[in-house]
Amino acid sequence: xxxxxxxxxxxxxxxxxxxxxxxxxxxxxxxxxxxxxxxxxxxxxxxxxxxxxxxxxxxxxxxxxxxxxxxxxxxxxxxxxxxxxxxxxxxxxxxxxxxxxx
Numbered sequence: 001x002x003x004x005x006x007x008x009x010x011x012x013x014x015x016x017x018x019x020x021x022x023x024x025x026x027x028x029x030x031x032x033x034x035x036x037x038x039x040x041x042x043x044x045x046x047x048x049x050x051x052x053x054x055x056x057x058x059x060x061x062x063x064x065x066x067x068x069x070x071x072x073x074x075x076x077x078x079x080x081x082x083x084x085x086x087x088x089x090x091x092x093x094x095x096x097x098x099x100x101x102x
Contacts, residue, residue: 008068010095013102017068026064028071030094032101035083037072037094039065044078053082055097072098 004019008030015032027041035053036042047054057074059065065074072095079088079097086100 006068010072011099011102013098015098015102017071019067021066026066028065028068030068030071030098032098034086034101035080037076037097037101039071040077044080048080048082051082052080053086053088053101054080055083055088055092055094055101057094 001022006017008015008017013032015030018029020027028039030037037055040056040058042054042056044054044056055076056078057065057071058077065071074094076088076090076092076094076097078090088097088100
């Protein structure tokens with residue numbers, strides 16, 4: 001049951017990645033100064049109620065999001081209102097979203 005955190009520097013943004021896995025599952029998050037880039041484990045509707053800036057990408061069984069690199073390369077599927085206010089939109093990459101959360 002590995003749990004890994006590590007510093008992440010991308011596009012001038014200092015962030016922290018959290019990668020968690022267990023038999024049969026995993027999730028990954030990038031925690032930035034203004035919010036999160038996350039896999040589908042995070043519910044944007046819930047985060048919206050708290051005013052959080054969150055950009056969610058979703059993996060597939062064939063291409064799960066396991067590492068921070070996977071998340072940076074993935075396309076954002078859904079964003080909260082606070083993330084949208086920062087210029088983050090569905091279709092951009094996780095890397096693009098992270099740049100706006102710095």
